[in-house]
Amino acid sequence: MKHLPKHLRPRWRYLAVGLESWPDARISRGDFQRDLWYAAQNLLGDAGSAEVDCTVYGFDFEDGAGHAVVRVRRGEVDRARAALACVDEVNGQPLGVRVRGVSGTVRACEENYIHRPQVPTEERKVAFADAERRAVVRSPRVDARVGDGFLGGTELDT
Structure with a gap:
């Protein structure tokens, strides 16, 4: 063909x-x-x-x-x-x-x-809602683990 x-x-x-x-x-x-x-x-x-x-x-x-x-x-x-x-x-x-x-x-x-490499990701503990929680940080975003899910915020919120 x-x-x-x-x-x-x-x-x-x-x-x-x-x-x-x-x-x-x-x-x-x-x-x-x-x-x-x-x-x-x-x-x-x-x-x-x-x-x-x-x-x-x-x-x-x-x-x-x-x-x-x-x-x-x-x-x-x-x-x-x-x-x-x-x-x-x-x-x-x-x-x-x-x-x-x-x-x-x-x-x-x-x-x-499509720019590589993307924003580096790190996992650390942050102070949020009167407790220390695990969070995934992709600057300037911070996703703090709350219960079964995540709560999104910025570095200034933690």
């Missing part, structure tokens, strides 16, 4: 997406892809989500922070951004999603918008 001529091939745009959650969250590429497809389908309908064609091309998530590269059709970037804004949790874990930028190639997307 022959390849399509260059002028007939689909054109793509790549969205650099920043991801942030609690430090103990475990999110995989497949989980994020599934919830992105569901969000696009719920917002745009079957035909609209097929036109946008959101595909997670690259994914990295650990210690509550990470990034993804999402491939979408050219001309559908605004609708893809709207679908990404509808993703607020993955596998019951709350997730903050932020589009850092849009590019025409994966390489340019990673070089311009």
Whole structure:
């Protein structure tokens, strides 16, 4: 089977997406892809989500922070951004999603918008609510363990 001529091939745009959650969250590429497809389908309908064609091309998530590269059709970037804004949790874990930028190639997307290494993470004890608690520190954020979950704050709050 022959390849399509260059002028007939689909054109793509790549969205650099920043991801942030609690430090103990475990999110995989497949989980994020599934919830992105569901969000696009719920917002745009079957035909609209097929036109946008959101595909997670690259994914990295650990210690509550990470990034993804999402491939979408050219001309559908605004609708893809709207679908990404509808993703607020993955596998019951709350997730903050932020589009850092849009590019025409994966390489340019990673070089311009996905900066490595990310903010270093350390675990230490902090004074919070009249008690000493374990906390995960990603400067300037401090996520203090309270009961079964975390409570977010800044270094000035502790």
